[in-house]
Amino acid sequence: MTSERQHTLAGTFTLRGVGLHTGGEASVSVGPAPENTGFTFQLKDGSRVAATPDAVRSTVRCTTLGSATAVVNTVEHVLAALAGMDVDNALIKIDGDEVPILDGSALPFARAIASAGLVEQSAARRTLDLRAPAWHRDADKLLVLLPAQRLAVTFFVDFPPPVGRQSISTGPITSEYFLREIAPSRTFGFRNEIEALMAQGLARGGSLDNAVVIDADGYMGPLRFPDEIVRHKVLDLIGDLALVGCYPNCEVIALKSGHTLHVAAARDLRAPTTAAAR
Numbered sequence: 417m418t419s420e421r422q423h424t425l426a427g428t429f430t431l432r433g434v435g436l437h438t439g440g441e442a443s444v445s446v447g448p449a450p451e452n453t454g455f456t457f458q459l460k461d462g463s464r465v466a467a468t469p470d471a472v473r474s475t476v477r478c479t480t481l482g483s484a485t486a487v488v489n490t491v492e493h494v495l496a497a498l499a500g501m502d503v504d505n506a507l508i509k510i511d512g513d514e515v516p517i518l519d520g521s522a523l524p525f526a527r528a529i530a531s532a533g534l535v536e537q538s539a540a541r542r543t544l545d546l547r548a549p550a551w552h553r554d555a556d557k558l559l560v561l562l563p564a565q566r567l568a569v570t571f572f573v574d575f576p577p578p579v580g581r582q583s584i585s586t587g588p589i590t591s592e593y594f595l596r597e598i599a600p601s602r603t604f605g606f607r608n609e610i611e612a613l614m615a616q617g618l619a620r621g622g623s624l625d626n627a628v629v630i631d632a633d634g635y636m637g638p639l640r641f642p643d644e645i646v647r648h649k650v651l652d653l654i655g656d657l658a659l660v661g662c663y664p665n666c667e668v669i670a671l672k673s674g675h676t677l678h679v680a681a682a683r684d685l686r687a688p689t690t691a692a693a694r
């Protein structure tokens with residue numbers, strides 16, 4: 417169906433900032449990688465780990481990957497930007513414990529990828545076609561995957577006011593669509609939860625500069641989209657599905673799902689019983 421080839425970055429870019437959870441300064445450099453290697457993280461101790469479901473160490477509040485000797489937190493936004501911007505292979509070097517949160521969205525990564533440019537590689541893009549519908553459920557959270565020509569997402573969330581119920585049905589997630597409609601959406605949190613996390617020494621880097629903060633009276637700052645919350649859920653999903661290691665051609669229907677179900681789906685998509693990889 418597709419004769420697209422793999423792409424990697426034409427150059428390397430570096431972004432610096434604080435980590436959302438640790439509050440520590442960190443830098444991330446993203447650069448080219450050989451074909452058929454996918455996304456590889458080089459961690460602060462120099463060890464390397466491929467971005468796969470087997471490397472996931474935690475899905476509490478963010479997706480954390482680990483090698484045998486080190487971990488990196490909050491990988492989902494840079495992975496979403498790479499997958500969303502049509503990159504197949506990249507080496508992501510982290511100096512710190514966490515990918516910097518930047519403005520809380522994937523836009524700084526997506527723009528940096530666009531500025532660096534892509535080069536075509538000789539191998540054909542690795543894609544994956546579902547043979548049959550698949551689903552993952554955890555209490556009231558549900559993720560359904562249906563065979564499709566290209567990745568598209570329908571996402572429903574239901575949060576306390578003022579967010580309430582939000583839903584989005586994306587078109588096919590091309591790089592243009594991703595950059596315009598998904599990448600700018602920022603991570604979010606409820607003020608009372610953030611204050612509780614900070615009291616435990618977590619979310620140390622969180623601020624109104626890198627997150628949509630919500631309290632009982634409303635949003636504590638302007639939104640980039642009226643439905644920015646559900647758009648960010650799509651962003652996180654794209655980042656977690658990048659762990660599949662290729663481009664999954666499926667339509668995803670997500671109800672209130674999060675990193676844990678997303679990673680379960682990525683693990684299942686890698687299994688040959690449910691999908692045919694090319």
Ligand SMILES: [Zn+2]
Nearest residue numbers: 492603648652
């Ligand atoms: Zn996120």
